[in-house]
Amino acid sequence: xxxIKDVARLANVSVSTVSRVINQSGYVGKEFxxxxxxxMKELNYQPNAIxxxxxxxKTATIGLIVPDVANPFFxxxxxxxxxxxxxNGYTVILCNTDWNLQREQMYVNLLQGxxxxxxxxxxxxxxxxxxxxxxxxxxxxxxxxxxxHLKSGVWTDNEGGAYLATKHLIEMGCRKIxxxxxxxxxxxxxxxxxxxxxxxxEQVGVYGTVAQGDFRYDGGYEAAxxxxxxxxxxxxxxxxxxxxxxxxxxAANRKGIRIPEDVKLVGYDNIPMSExxxxxxxxxxxxGYDMGRMASKILIAQLDGRDDVSLTKEFxxxxxxxxxxxxxxx
Amino acid sequence: xxxIKDVARLANVSVSTVSRVINQSGYVGKEFxxxxxxxMKELNYQPNAIxxxxxxxKTATIGLIVPDVANPFFxxxxxxxxxxxxxNGYTVILCNTDWNLQREQMYVNLLQGxxxxxxxxxxxxxxxxxxxxxxxxxxxxxxxxxxxHLKSGVWTDNEGGAYLATKHLIEMGCRKIxxxxxxxxxxxxxxxxxxxxxxxxEQVGVYGTVAQGDFRYDGGYEAAxxxxxxxxxxxxxxxxxxxxxxxxxxAANRKGIRIPEDVKLVGYDNIPMSExxxxxxxxxxxxGYDMGRMASKILIAQLDGRDDVSLTKEFxxxxxxxxxxxxxxx
DNA sequence: TTGTACGCGTTATCAC
DNA sequence: GTGATAACGCGTACAA
Numbered sequence: 001x002x003x004i005k006d007v008a009r010l011a012n013v014s015v016s017t018v019s020r021v022i023n024q025s026g027y028v029g030k031e032f033x034x035x036x037x038x039x040m041k042e043l044n045y046q047p048n049a050i051x052x053x054x055x056x057x058k059t060a061t062i063g064l065i066v067p068d069v070a071n072p073f074f075x076x077x078x079x080x081x082x083x084x085x086x087x088n089g090y091t092v093i094l095c096n097t098d099w100n101l102q103r104e105q106m107y108v109n110l111l112q113g114x115x116x117x118x119x120x121x122x123x124x125x126x127x128x129x130x131x132x133x134x135x136x137x138x139x140x141x142x143x144x145x146x147x148x149h150l151k152s153g154v155w156t157d158n159e160g161g162a163y164l165a166t167k168h169l170i171e172m173g174c175r176k177i178x179x180x181x182x183x184x185x186x187x188x189x190x191x192x193x194x195x196x197x198x199x200x201x202e203q204v205g206v207y208g209t210v211a212q213g214d215f216r217y218d219g220g221y222e223a224a225x226x227x228x229x230x231x232x233x234x235x236x237x238x239x240x241x242x243x244x245x246x247x248x249x250x251a252a253n254r255k256g257i258r259i260p261e262d263v264k265l266v267g268y269d270n271i272p273m274s275e276x277x278x279x280x281x282x283x284x285x286x287x288g289y290d291m292g293r294m295a296s297k298i299l300i301a302q303l304d305g306r307d308d309v310s311l312t313k314e315f316x317x318x319x320x321x322x323x324x325x326x327x328x329x330x
Numbered sequence: 331x332x333x334i335k336d337v338a339r340l341a342n343v344s345v346s347t348v349s350r351v352i353n354q355s356g357y358v359g360k361e362f363x364x365x366x367x368x369x370m371k372e373l374n375y376q377p378n379a380i381x382x383x384x385x386x387x388k389t390a391t392i393g394l395i396v397p398d399v400a401n402p403f404f405x406x407x408x409x410x411x412x413x414x415x416x417x418n419g420y421t422v423i424l425c426n427t428d429w430n431l432q433r434e435q436m437y438v439n440l441l442q443g444x445x446x447x448x449x450x451x452x453x454x455x456x457x458x459x460x461x462x463x464x465x466x467x468x469x470x471x472x473x474x475x476x477x478x479h480l481k482s483g484v485w486t487d488n489e490g491g492a493y494l495a496t497k498h499l500i501e502m503g504c505r506k507i508x509x510x511x512x513x514x515x516x517x518x519x520x521x522x523x524x525x526x527x528x529x530x531x532e533q534v535g536v537y538g539t540v541a542q543g544d545f546r547y548d549g550g551y552e553a554a555x556x557x558x559x560x561x562x563x564x565x566x567x568x569x570x571x572x573x574x575x576x577x578x579x580x581a582a583n584r585k586g587i588r589i590p591e592d593v594k595l596v597g598y599d600n601i602p603m604s605e606x607x608x609x610x611x612x613x614x615x616x617x618g619y620d621m622g623r624m625a626s627k628i629l630i631a632q633l634d635g636r637d638d639v640s641l642t643k644e645f646x647x648x649x650x651x652x653x654x655x656x657x658x659x660x
Numbered sequence: 661t662t663g664t665a666c667g668c669g670t671t672a673t674c675a676c
Numbered sequence: 677g678t679g680a681t682a683a684c685g686c687g688t689a690c691a692a
Binding site: 044046047048049053054059061064068070075076078079082083086091092093095109110112113114115136246249250272273276277 | 408443580
Binding site: 343344345346347350356357358359362381383384385386387 | 661662663664667668669670
């Protein structure tokens with residue numbers, strides 16, 4: 001690859017002149033300017049962002065840490081993050097943790113070494129104070145998790161969303177409701193559990209149980225099979241995300257249990273698939289793309305030293321009623 | 331952030347000594363070694379990958395260009411690419427082109443400036459010779475597209491897969507078959523069209539038409555509505571990918587047309603959703619994760635100067651027969 | 661075994 | 677207006 005020196009040599013000027021035309025800084029005569037532009041074209045010159053970063057101490061790069069991009073919710077978030085980033089001249093490094101704490105921390109360190117200017121951390125489970133310790137002051141924004149110490153984050157009201165979902169099951173007549181939860185230590189899973197419990201406790205005559213899931217298809221499937229094999233089969237299930245809700249549908253099919261006739265089902269996230277499965281799944285909408293986009297926007301505003309953007313944004317959850325909780329037209 | 335100098339100063343040694351312990355190169359006395367390690371801990375030192383890259387001319391970063399990570403097929407590919415990359419100490423920059431040629435080229439240039447060591451280009455539509463022109467010799471591997479000039483690539487036999495799909499429709503009794511295609515200039519779309527045509531032409535008494543789609547839900551939906559609104563409704567539809575096939579299912583629902591009774595349907599990709607929609611969609615399997623993983627592997631082998639890996643890999647397409655083409659148990 | 665000096669590609673600060 | 681030069685943080689010959 002051609003360097004600034006090559007361009008200077010070919011254009012018969014000094015590197016500083018070339019630098020000036022590249023960055024539109026300082027004055028440069030028309031004649032020289034043209035020569036330089038010509039030489040850059042000729043050599044197919046691309047300024048080296050590495051060297052540039054070394055001196056400016058800016059890399060125009062942010063890190064994106066997600067549990068798993070192959071999960072539709074997170075791929076939506078990722079898309080949002082990248083769209084907003086590139087629109088602002090930033091580039092995104094993608095990292096998958098598989099919900100693994102160690103990998104999360106490993107990536108935080110690795111990204112620091114790469115001099116990313118900030119990190120969008122999605123669905124994290126690491127305690128915040130530990131994060132702060134790792135961070136060395138590197139800007140970070142939590143997505144899909146409400147920050148307690150950290151100053152910036154975007155999230156939906158998970159407790160409220162779960163409350164909505166559970167309440168809906170109760171209204172549809174369910175009395176023995178099971179919640180297939182996310183990982184024990186996941187903040188969003190915890191909030192959804194809390195919302196579930198609150199709705200249950202508010203209502204006399206309704207019983208709730210919590211089954212451990214892990215936000216993944218297999219874990220959800222296993223939990224569902226257990227629930228549906230018990231002697232006391234629930235009449236309503238609230239899965240902590242749509243991926244597990246879809247697993248519930250498959251498990252029900254397998255066990256010959258009908259949804260919504262025998263068991264009603266609510267999911268969480270509103271991934272596209274939730275609408276197209278059979279029966280379509282009642283779910284709590286979480287706008288992944290918008291969350292990602294907003295996270296990116298807030299982070300970049302911080303990096304650029306702008307303070308015209310609020311550091312936090314709570315998204316309102318919305319219940320989308322579909323056929324997994326309705327008896328009419330499937 | 332602490333630099334190597336800070337560490338050297340604190341440990342009371344020279345920077346080269348620190349460098350040596352970091353890179354395990356050259357000899358360094360036990361005493362000094364311990365002092366350096368201690369100082370690094372103390373300062374929470376992270377070697378600066380930027381500076382390091384500048385001198386070594388290596389960034390341990392690869393670029394990943396996909397049409398859209400939010401598309402389940404590509405998010406699978408992306409996941410595969412990242413998994414293999416990180417396992418080899420590489421990091422991935424994610425770029426979404428939205429199937430836009432200009433953005434594809436813009437990203438190729440941008441990534442070059444960032445000194446990525448290579449690029450995984452997925453589902454590209456740019457003519458290969460143009461790519462070569464942009465590349466300046468930067469290693470690249472095509473995924474989901476068979477290279478003609480470029481030397482490395484992973485792909486599935488799209489023509490064969492489309493042939494399989496169409497043949498299956500014919501065998502199931504379809505005589506008026508429509509193909510909802512991908513973008514005109516997409517190599518994989520073109521190959522699938524060719525496979526479709528071949529199967530049609532081989533069989534007397536079978537008529538085929540091609541409707542223009544764009545690999546996206548909306549485009550597929552529109553094409554499907556048109557097909558299903560014509561006076562001469564086809565009895566079989568082969569959609570060039572599953573996302574559009576799912577759109578066909580929705581369009582059919584909307585028009586009150588039954589699948590598979592009135593129209594049989596085959597998709598392409600085998601994204602998870604294709605199995606869970608109703609009816610489940612017969613599709614041609616394309617192993618996105620494995621393709622991504624393999625692409626990453628081949629690229630990195632090149633970068634590391636290893637030649638123990640073949641530069642190309644063709645994946646065999648497999649037909650998965652499900653309920654969108656079968657009349658028995660839905 | 662350790663330290664010095666140079667270079668990687670760029671930008672910024674000076675002289676000219 | 678333009679050009680030389682010192683940083684930026686690190687690796688690596690080479691000298692000590």
